Amino acid sequence: MDILKVRDAADVEQVVRAALANEQPLEIIGHGSKRQIGQPTATNAVLDLSALNAVTSYEPNELIITVGAGAPLADVLSLIDSKNQHFAFEPMNPAALLGSGSDAGTIGGMLAAGLAGPRRIKDGGARDHLLGAHAVSGFGDSFKTGGRVVKNVTGYDLCKLLSGSWGTLAVMTEVTIKVMPRPECQRTLVLRGLDDIEAVRAMTAALGSPFDVSGVAHVPASSLRASDGALAALGAPQTALTLFRLEGITASAEHRAVSLTKMLAAFGAAETVSDDLSAPLWQAVRDVSPFAAAGRLGAWPVWRIVCPPAAGGRFGQALAHETGGEVLYDWGGGLIWAALPPAPDAHAALVRQRVEAVGGHATLIRGSEAIRQSIDVFQPQQSGVAALARRVKNSFDPKHILNRGRMMREAAT
């Protein structure tokens, strides 16, 4: 395996051009923390961006940071934390879920994967926070898109395409990301013992309230069994947890917690958990701790299912029932994590059939290489959309040099 550790954007350009001349596909990595996600890429050459790790500029008053794509996410998070700022989309750290150590990976990987956490319902995803990028296309050309300001409609918004494209369109080398003030305080309301359908009803009510909830999640009792950490401790002994997060200045979060508690009275008496005890709960939801690779369900494949939120309860309950699997709900039911018992196709046929019926889509996030080789990891799209997506891919990378086959299965060449 060739590992090409580039030093700067010019190196990236050179490597891609050489790869192009040789029709040699490249796997693009930062720290490689999410390499187990996606279809296995057919290549023996790796372009390693981890040395592009500089913080070019950080301007807290402008609410922006510009960094190399290889900058470690953990370092960048602690830098902006020192100014009481954060990435509002709450990027997930999938390391524990994948069993790939504890490294949260790089900024480039965070954007390419676009895995947003619980606050997505309020503040959007990675795609809503990437303001500008320098990147190298599969033509071997360095280009830039977007800018360094929040409000910008100059030209096509290629940042949206690059976010969540898993490195299949272009190699990002430097990016400008919006940062936001970190809320002063947080309160989490906890309801116990709701079934999935009641829980989604309660979450729908909260999301339809003016109380500005910034997280709504439900963990069924069976998903907590034998897991450890903050969620399991709160849920002991084995009661389902429905969580509602309120953030902001203290007086406001407290006021809204009281109002929301009243509104949810029909679903039960909510307990309130504050700041230091609240934050680990949401980190556990974000990183899907109950399904961690080191836990009881570590050997089970894990799906990430996005669906219309109000449909989530019925969908999740039926899926768990039919497969004997476990589910966890985030985004008020709009995001379902499902750990399903081992099966040759990881239950792909069933999951896909069900998710299409509710207008959602599913991605296999954890699965063996053999399974990922044999099924579509990402949701297959309707033929016209799939054809358009292929034309979009070709407009950036006509020879499929970059992460060949990672998002869309293609015939080996």
Next chain:
Amino acid sequence: MTIMMPAADEAVLQRKDSIVAALRQIVPGEGVISSAAEMLPYESDGLTAYRQPPMVVVLPDTTEQVSQVLRYCHDNGIKVVPRGSGTSLSGGALPLADAVLLGLGKFKRIREIDFENRAVVTEPGVTNLAISQAVAHAGFYYAPDPSSQIACSIGGNIAENSGGVHCLKYGMTTNNVLGCEIVLITGEILRIGGKTAESAGYDLMGIITGSEGLLGVVTEITVRILQKPETARALMIGFPEVEAAGECVAKVIGAGIIPGGMEMMDKPAIHAAEAFVHAGYPLDVEALLIVELDGPSVEVDELIKRVEAIALGCGSTTCQISTSEQERALFWAGRKAAFPAVGRISPDYLCMDGTIPRGQLPLVLRRMQEMSAKHNLRVANVFHAGDGNLHPLILYDANQPGEIERAEAFGADILKLCVEVGGVLTGEHGVGIEKRDLMPEMFSDIDLAQQQRLKCAFDTQGLLNPGKVFPTLHRCAELGRMHVHGGKLAFPELPRF
């Protein structure tokens, strides 16, 4: 009139009668307009300095008709200019002499309101404000609020990725749209996204939003709706210097406060607005800030205090805090009427739309004063201060020979300055024709080639809205050509392990 549009294709013009007849087969009755008098309302959009009658206007009322019109145009090599309400300020809907103007005005039905999933499914001709009105009874609204919201269509908002005064906190159109039905120039009908927070695969919705009608024609849109904040209050703060106002904006953001809206006006804009709506604006200040806080009243009251203290620390000389909805509306009245107010003191004005890093505001305003002297034209500034989006209004008189050219040159200088200080050419109005020829100030040939390749993925013949956004048209075959650079995958100089 310095912007050239692509030359009309004589061969197409000669086929006009047969084209009109073919379109009438697809869209019966009054849906096809070809008489010069009836096409008059369509010859311009919000950028009124430019006018051009189209070859023919088509107003379909079903997706199937849109599909058939586009397929016909595609198969016959005829250009198409899509149009919503025609309120674009950048000339995005300016017709071409040899093109079909495709109006979506008949698509004005809201198809579904889904409170449980906090989504509205609507046709593109529905106005921005009508969506908010349709869900207001349940306490919901659609957040992006461009100043033209009473008239502009949601389809046009998608095309332009429209903003508004509240987008600092609630995002632009792109942050509030979930899905769409889009018809490609081939007539193919695709569904992108839906009632889900994210769509599968590449974020095609993200690229369609803000594509200025160059990628496809949107025939249905799913937007997300939000609960209205419990309450909103505004501060109206006057400063003796623009610098102090700019510092106040930076410090509010720096203190971790994201107001619902934060607007600035300079002296000429304040005077024009006050003379027009009598909002009680102070006339002895150089800059006026309107800061709106929204949320639960306990939060709003607390943040009002914090903002007031910051303003005092920055040397504010007047500060009024709204105590009622009427008073809050009055504070906003002058700002919202700033454009027509300036229209009263000048026969014509050009509205610019650059964005700059907030910290560069004092420098940019100073340089703008120098430019005003150089071009011998007055300028008034309104400014979405929170997100750095400037709207300089250049005052001119189209009846004076040479003034529009001077105004356009002044505008170009302002936008170049925006780019020079780290900003961009357009924050919310779009490139259209207005800023098309300035694109090279911000993007290299390579940057633009990549954008145009993406256009080719949607429209290989370049038939949709040609002459907009890109200063130079290239054939797709030319853009797709690979430059095979020599080299082997050896790279002895690169570290490896």
